[in-house]
Amino acid sequence: MKRVLAVAVTALVIGSAAQPARADDELKADLQARRTKLMAGLDAQTMFVAWSAKPAVYSRDVDYEYRQDSNLLYLTGIPQEGTILVIMPGNETKKEILFIQEPDPKREQWTGHMLTKAEATAISGIQTVYWTAQFEAFVASVMNRAPFEMRRTQETTEFDRFFDAVTGGHAKLSLVFGHRPGPSQPLGDPYEFARAARDRYIDVGLVDATATVEALRQVKTAYEQRLLRRSLEISSDAHVAGMRTAAPGKYEYEVEAAIEQVYLTNGAMSWSYPSIVASGPNATTLHYESSSRRMEAGDLLLVDAAADYQGQSGDITRTYPISGTFSPAQKDLYQIVVAAQDAGIKAAVAGHRTHAVEVAAEDVVRAGLLKLGLVTEATGDQFRIWYPHGICHWIGLDVHDVGDYKRPLEPGMAFTIEPGIYIRDGLLEQLPDTPENRAFKEKVRPVVQKYLNIGVRLEDSFLLTDAGPERLSGKVPYTIDAIEALLRTRAAAAR
Numbered sequence: 001m002k003r004v005l006a007v008a009v010t011a012l013v014i015g016s017a018a019q020p021a022r023a024d025d026e027l028k029a030d031l032q033a034r035r036t037k038l039m040a041g042l043d044a045q046t047m048f049v050a051w052s053a054k055p056a057v058y059s060r061d062v063d064y065e066y067r068q069d070s071n072l073l074y075l076t077g078i079p080q081e082g083t084i085l086v087i088m089p090g091n092e093t094k095k096e097i098l099f100i101q102e103p104d105p106k107r108e109q110w111t112g113h114m115l116t117k118a119e120a121t122a123i124s125g126i127q128t129v130y131w132t133a134q135f136e137a138f139v140a141s142v143m144n145r146a147p148f149e150m151r152r153t154q155e156t157t158e159f160d161r162f163f164d165a166v167t168g169g170h171a172k173l174s175l176v177f178g179h180r181p182g183p184s185q186p187l188g189d190p191y192e193f194a195r196a197a198r199d200r201y202i203d204v205g206l207v208d209a210t211a212t213v214e215a216l217r218q219v220k221t222a223y224e225q226r227l228l229r230r231s232l233e234i235s236s237d238a239h240v241a242g243m244r245t246a247a248p249g250k251y252e253y254e255v256e257a258a259i260e261q262v263y264l265t266n267g268a269m270s271w272s273y274p275s276i277v278a279s280g281p282n283a284t285t286l287h288y289e290s291s292s293r294r295m296e297a298g299d300l301l302l303v304d305a306a307a308d309y310q311g312q313s314g315d316i317t318r319t320y321p322i323s324g325t326f327s328p329a330q331k332d333l334y335q336i337v338v339a340a341q342d343a344g345i346k347a348a349v350a351g352h353r354t355h356a357v358e359v360a361a362e363d364v365v366r367a368g369l370l371k372l373g374l375v376t377e378a379t380g381d382q383f384r385i386w387y388p389h390g391i392c393h394w395i396g397l398d399v400h401d402v403g404d405y406k407r408p409l410e411p412g413m414a415f416t417i418e419p420g421i422y423i424r425d426g427l428l429e430q431l432p433d434t435p436e437n438r439a440f441k442e443k444v445r446p447v448v449q450k451y452l453n454i455g456v457r458l459e460d461s462f463l464l465t466d467a468g469p470e471r472l473s474g475k476v477p478y479t480i481d482a483i484e485a486l487l488r489t490r491a492a493a494a495r
């Protein structure tokens, strides 16, 4: 499905940001609706604050391409660093306040256009915009019950409900604290701010807004669903291009180049995670990223790659034979992951938790591995030696998106189903030396030898709709027949 309806009013290209930002009426309305939903979960005594991501150093004076904090992007659409969002539901008109870096022509000569206040409003729909350098003064002002940027003689009741809360000692700061760091780990912006605020505004309360924001992000809006579809369409085309490129004698990085070229030529300016292009034994390393091996005719190639398209990421993995035909041993394992994924899809219905998907697939894998002789028990966790990871995670702004795994599935949720089996060398030797394990090793060792160094994973991205789970990455062949058919067209083209 082609990209729909995104009506570009003005194209605002921001040089300093990783991705161009467009003022888009539909996106603006969606952002406003997201903030309205968030506000419904906050009270009049609350000031919610969210920060943008800090730039990350690649080496010396070179940064990685800038990636906006997902929560800030979700609530503002602003891709520019140095941005802060404040939400004060008790205010009369200025309920949403945005702080952006003041444009600096000297800096713009080096790193490109910086947003003006009007442009920030056009993207986000937030009417009140100040400079980031004013944020400290703003906080000090409202915490002292002084209306910000207003003369003392000016009568206003704009902030009165928050001021009443300050007077009464029940003002609250609501921050997205996120993952709680260990005692020695560095503190991020919300923690630093909370600590500083607690020292200075000693009666202020602290509220963790993480669960509230994550619950919103867990169900994709119609706008997000369209972007996600397009993102997966690009990623799917990229996988097909990679399949057409893979051949004996070529290097893994050539496949990676073919894949990422499709991202960029379609306006997806980044991967959503470093591409995993893993041939032969490398396929048994779950996150192999070096892409440096030369592929051989008998290898399987495992490719786990997806684009970040305008902030939406899917996740796709395919495993296919470099030569064009699966060997009988490769088929044995591949058929199990296909069957496991099928069982997972059947369990991925509204009202179920992802746990039901995991369990359905695990039953298939256990039975399949038992039949091949790779495990000796029909129940229990023995199979986990070859099946080490979970198969369901949320996708969206982050490839491993936020969301509560205990929350039952509902339409609008997007997730992966990705069973994988890896007969990795040395795993048997890592088992603790117990009588049971010795017996297990003895029994399975000859079978393990037959499947040694084969790694297979099949991963698709799904959106739950009223009609059930929709495979957004279905354009990439995944059955043995369909994969081999596509690889035959590659051979024909080369002749």
Ligand SMILES: [Mn+2]
Residues within 6 Å of the ligand: 315, 393, 416, 418, 459
């Ligand atoms: Mn995944």
